[in-house]
Amino acid sequence: MAALTKMAAERRALRRTGDGGKRIEHLALSLAGEKYAVPIAHVGEILRLPPITEVPRAPRDVLGVISVRGRLVTVVDLRRRLGVQEAPFDGKTRILLSDVGLAESIGLIVDEVHQVWRFAADEIEAASVLGGEPPAHIAGLGRPAGGNGEVFVILNLRPILAAL
Amino acid sequence: MGEGGSQDPNDKAREEFFSEAQELIDGLGRDLLAIDEALKGGIVPPDAINDVFRGVHTLKGLTGVFGAGRMAGLSHELEDLLDDVRLGRVPMGSPVLDLLFQSVSLYVRLLAVESGAATDPVLELDDLLTALGQYSHKKPGSRPGSGAQYDLDPSIFGVLTEYEEHRLRSNIQEGIALYRIRVLFPLATIDSALENLKTRAKPLGEIVTYLPTGSSTGVDTIELDILMASRASIGELRAALASAGVTVDAVPKRTSSSAPIPVTPTTPIAGPAAPSESPHSAATTAMPARMEPSSQREAAAVPPGEVPSVPAAAAAPTGHRGSQGPAASRQELSLRSVVQTVRVDIRKLDRLMTIVGELAIVRTALSRLAERSRAGTGDPRELLIELGRLHRAFERHLSQMQSGILEVRMVPLGQAFDKLGRIVRQISRVHGKLVNLVVTGAETEIDKLIVEELSDPLMHMIRNAIDHGIESSDERVHAGKPAAGTIALNAFQKGNQVVLEVEDDGHGMDRDKILSVAIERGMLTPDEARDLSTRDVLSLVFLPGFTTKGEATDLSGRGVGLDVVRTNISKLGGVIDVTSEIGIGTKMTITLPITLAIINVLLVDVSGRLFAIPLANVTEAIVLDEHQVRTVETREMLSIRGASLPICRIASLFGIPRRNRVQPRSFVVITELGERRLGFVVDEVLGQQDIVIKPLGKSLKAVRGFAGATELGDQRLVLVIDAAELIDEVLASGETRLFALAGGHHASALQARGGEA
Numbered sequence: 001m002a003a004l005t006k007m008a009a010e011r012r013a014l015r016r017t018g019d020g021g022k023r024i025e026h027l028a029l030s031l032a033g034e035k036y037a038v039p040i041a042h043v044g045e046i047l048r049l050p051p052i053t054e055v056p057r058a059p060r061d062v063l064g065v066i067s068v069r070g071r072l073v074t075v076v077d078l079r080r081r082l083g084v085q086e087a088p089f090d091g092k093t094r095i096l097l098s099d100v101g102l103a104e105s106i107g108l109i110v111d112e113v114h115q116v117w118r119f120a121a122d123e124i125e126a127a128s129v130l131g132g133e134p135p136a137h138i139a140g141l142g143r144p145a146g147g148n149g150e151v152f153v154i155l156n157l158r159p160i161l162a163a164l
Numbered sequence: 165m166g167e168g169g170s171q172d173p174n175d176k177a178r179e180e181f182f183s184e185a186q187e188l189i190d191g192l193g194r195d196l197l198a199i200d201e202a203l204k205g206g207i208v209p210p211d212a213i214n215d216v217f218r219g220v221h222t223l224k225g226l227t228g229v230f231g232a233g234r235m236a237g238l239s240h241e242l243e244d245l246l247d248d249v250r251l252g253r254v255p256m257g258s259p260v261l262d263l264l265f266q267s268v269s270l271y272v273r274l275l276a277v278e279s280g281a282a283t284d285p286v287l288e289l290d291d292l293l294t295a296l297g298q299y300s301h302k303k304p305g306s307r308p309g310s311g312a313q314y315d316l317d318p319s320i321f322g323v324l325t326e327y328e329e330h331r332l333r334s335n336i337q338e339g340i341a342l343y344r345i346r347v348l349f350p351l352a353t354i355d356s357a358l359e360n361l362k363t364r365a366k367p368l369g370e371i372v373t374y375l376p377t378g379s380s381t382g383v384d385t386i387e388l389d390i391l392m393a394s395r396a397s398i399g400e401l402r403a404a405l406a407s408a409g410v411t412v413d414a415v416p417k418r419t420s421s422s423a424p425i426p427v428t429p430t431t432p433i434a435g436p437a438a439p440s441e442s443p444h445s446a447a448t449t450a451m452p453a454r455m456e457p458s459s460q461r462e463a464a465a466v467p468p469g470e471v472p473s474v475p476a477a478a479a480a481p482t483g484h485r486g487s488q489g490p491a492a493s494r495q496e497l498s499l500r501s502v503v504q505t506v507r508v509d510i511r512k513l514d515r516l517m518t519i520v521g522e523l524a525i526v527r528t529a530l531s532r533l534a535e536r537s538r539a540g541t542g543d544p545r546e547l548l549i550e551l552g553r554l555h556r557a558f559e560r561h562l563s564q565m566q567s568g569i570l571e572v573r574m575v576p577l578g579q580a581f582d583k584l585g586r587i588v589r590q591i592s593r594v595h596g597k598l599v600n601l602v603v604t605g606a607e608t609e610i611d612k613l614i615v616e617e618l619s620d621p622l623m624h625m626i627r628n629a630i631d632h633g634i635e636s637s638d639e640r641v642h643a644g645k646p647a648a649g650t651i652a653l654n655a656f657q658k659g660n661q662v663v664l665e666v667e668d669d670g671h672g673m674d675r676d677k678i679l680s681v682a683i684e685r686g687m688l689t690p691d692e693a694r695d696l697s698t699r700d701v702l703s704l705v706f707l708p709g710f711t712t713k714g715e716a717t718d719l720s721g722r723g724v725g726l727d728v729v730r731t732n733i734s735k736l737g738g739v740i741d742v743t744s745e746i747g748i749g750t751k752m753t754i755t756l757p758i759t760l761a762i763i764n765v766l767l768v769d770v771s772g773r774l775f776a777i778p779l780a781n782v783t784e785a786i787v788l789d790e791h792q793v794r795t796v797e798t799r800e801m802l803s804i805r806g807a808s809l810p811i812c813r814i815a816s817l818f819g820i821p822r823r824n825r826v827q828p829r830s831f832v833v834i835t836e837l838g839e840r841r842l843g844f845v846v847d848e849v850l851g852q853q854d855i856v857i858k859p860l861g862k863s864l865k866a867v868r869g870f871a872g873a874t875e876l877g878d879q880r881l882v883l884v885i886d887a888a889e890l891i892d893e894v895l896a897s898g899e900t901r902l903f904a905l906a907g908g909h910h911a912s913a914l915q916a917r918g919g920e921a
Contacts, residue, residue, distance in 0.1 A: 072859070
């Protein structure tokens with residue numbers, strides 16, 4: 001099912017931006033009212049929220065473990081991880097299974113998953129526009145041409161997951 | 165956690181590198197042990213030395229490709245030394261062998277460094293490289309005198325590689341007779357025919373070289389002269405090698421030390437007669453190899469694909485390296501290999517595949533059945549019978565599958581034993597004791613995971629036996645025992661368990677000495693000591709901090725004691741026992757489950773959450789009588805049958821909020837780890853279940869107290885409690901309790917959110 005969701009999203013994205021160019025696919029998602037984007041290559045799967053088994057004594061960001069087709073996956077609340085206001089889960093809450101080449105795939109809880117955007121190089125602003133020393137997990141800002149001026153914070157999942 | 169399909173190809177290649185390197189290193193260890201054995205019998209085995217040389221060479225290539233620079237560097241130096249050894253420029257003896265064994269241990273550590281599992285042994289590597297470098301300096305400049313007493317064509321020496329020449333000389337020095345075997349091979353089948361001949365000749369002696377004679381024998385045949393050294397008589401050789409086109413002649417010994425004269429050419433028994441050409445000219449004409457003799461000959465001397473590069477002369481060992489020997493203080497080394505792979509006999513996989521096929525048939529039948537029930541045709545009772553039949557078939561195949569997969573996880577214990585041979589040699593040498601390791605049952609199979617976890621405990625036990633058990637040679641001879649001590653390592657299967665025995669024929673454990681040490685260290689009072697049975701006394705050695713040697717030696721007594729061994733064995737669900745007799749020896753027996761993959765657990769409920777406690781650690785479960793609980797120094801103790809049992813409430817240990825409803829009664833699950841006991845207080849005991857345990861991800865490694873999780877039938881995950889770890893933790897300090905309480909705070913917040921999901 002998750003794979004289907006992903007494929008459908010990809011197809012939609014393909015229809016919108018006709019040219020094949022050097023565009024990089026990003027999955028848009030919301031978290032605490034903000035729009036974020038994650039390189040789709042770093043997302044293995046999108047899951048609905050299954051029952052999560054809490055692991056006592058785990059770090060605060062870790063909600064627990066789930067079983068994905070027989071494999072144990074640690075689930076991290078991305079709101080907690082990024083230190084933003086917490087909120088209850090609802091029907092739109094999803095788990096992204098990360099795939100960033102680390103030894104382990106981690107499940108990240110996000111508020112909602114939207115469509116796939118294909119950012120051209122000139123649609124991505126460097127994180128330095130934020131001024132100061134931008135945090136390592138922010139790779140830049142995406143401003144897609146067809147996005148009605150919407151701005152996406154592009155997340156680099158590696159630093160978010162590596163410190164676990 | 166392994167990543168199935170989406171694995172980075174680089175990771176996969178790295179994994180393969182580790183597994184291959186590990187295998188090569190293990191192989192080196194085995195070969196070195198074989199050389200050690202042979203040397204004890206006064207033989208220098210050229211084959212084994214060549215094997216080591218090739219192993220190091222392959223390792224050099226492999227590590228070079230993977231950018232494991234220091235392993236490659238070590239291999240390079242080793243290769244030089246080994247080349248000198250196999251060419252006879254450096255004699256093979258204990259000093260060289262020591263260096264080689266050290267290199268193997270260092271390889272293991274360097275490999276662990278590569279995998280990020282160990283700290284860098286920089287100093288030791290430098291020391292070893294220095295020691296190796298010194299050997300390269302010692303090379304004698306000129307070759308020792310040639311085997312001029314044989315009537316060999318001097319031109320032959322021109323085409324022999326240095327290695328072949330060395331082998332020829334050493335055979336001559338050992339007084340082994342030389343034979344010339346002339347064979348005619350059809351070109352089409354020369355490879356297999358030559359291999360065949362080599363196989364037949366092998367038991368009789370050593371083939372030094374083979375050269376084409378160059379006789380014009382026809383377009384599709386080739387004639388070879390094989391120079392062979394053998395202790396067999398010419399008759400035996402002829403009998404063994406006789407076939408069409410083979411002649412065997414002895415190379416005559418020269419009676420005087422006159423100048424070499426050409427060898428009389430031999431005439432083949434069959435085949436086109438060779439024109440009477442002198443072997444001299446034959447060798448000349450037949451030798452395109454003359455241009456590049458060494459590369460050609462090397463290629464012939466070793467199997468294809470393993471052609472050793474001829475190392476650049478002396479490989480420039482740099483300058484004056486310090487003369488200090490190898491580092492005296494070695495870090496605590498671990499024998500655990502860094503490899504997580506299992507090599508599987510393809511037939512085992514085939515069997516699994518067959519079962520999968522059977523399961524597919526069941527699935528097809530099931531979908532047909534589902535269709536029939538949907539269509540409403542057919543007798544419902546008949547459908548039910550069919551369903552029952554399919555269910556049974558499914559169950560049968562599933563259990564076959566399960567046992568098949570367990571079988572795949574099984575590896576012979578020999579994998580752990582091989583490494584121990586190395587350790588025995590190393591330790592006994594350091595300690596100046598003569599020790600033989602006798603292994604039986606190396607083929608006994610046990611779960612791969614257990615084999616890995618066993619290496620270190622076994623190593624400590626063997627160290628212990630050498631250090632504390634086996635006496636010095638003088639003492640042994642004085643006591644009427646053979647000068648060399650024996651450590652027997654026996655393994656055998658007993659039902660669903662594997663028994664491992666480590667037995668030494670040393671001086672045994674002295675009951676009184678153990679008792680006096682235990683009393684001295686305040687482990688027990690003299691009064692208590694009087695009541696102990698011999699078995700109880702012996703098991704005192706498993707207590708933390710126990711050592712009977714006055715001071716720590718390099719080998720044992722450094723805190724890594726038998727208590728750690730026992731804890732590790734307990735973690736594997738095994739038990740360790742010791743028996744000993746003064747003057748006869750000591751025997752430690754480990755009993756282990758065959759597999760860790762499926763364990764029997766007790767399911768318990770704590771405030772509505774399920775946990776599993778491995779039954780291997782559980783002795784009993786009883787109803788908690790709160791009236792029997794006393795608090796001693798913040799620790800709760802339960803009086804049970806006149807004894808005190810420390811208890812630990814899982815809810816507060818894990819910070820799980822209490823449910824509002826009144827808990828009518830609680831239970832105490834009593835667990836045991838060696839001598840220590842702890843009762844876990846739970847709300848309900850739900851029953852036993854066989855489970856497959858899965859490890860928690862790396863991200864949760866820092867979380868103590870859980871061995872993993874398992875899925876119950878209904879998709880629910882249940883955490884499996886690591887009883888051994890919790891017993892350690894709870895009984896070690898009272899502070900952990902505070903820590904757990906602090907952790908409980910966020911747990912309750914989490915609970916609230918989870919409820920709204």
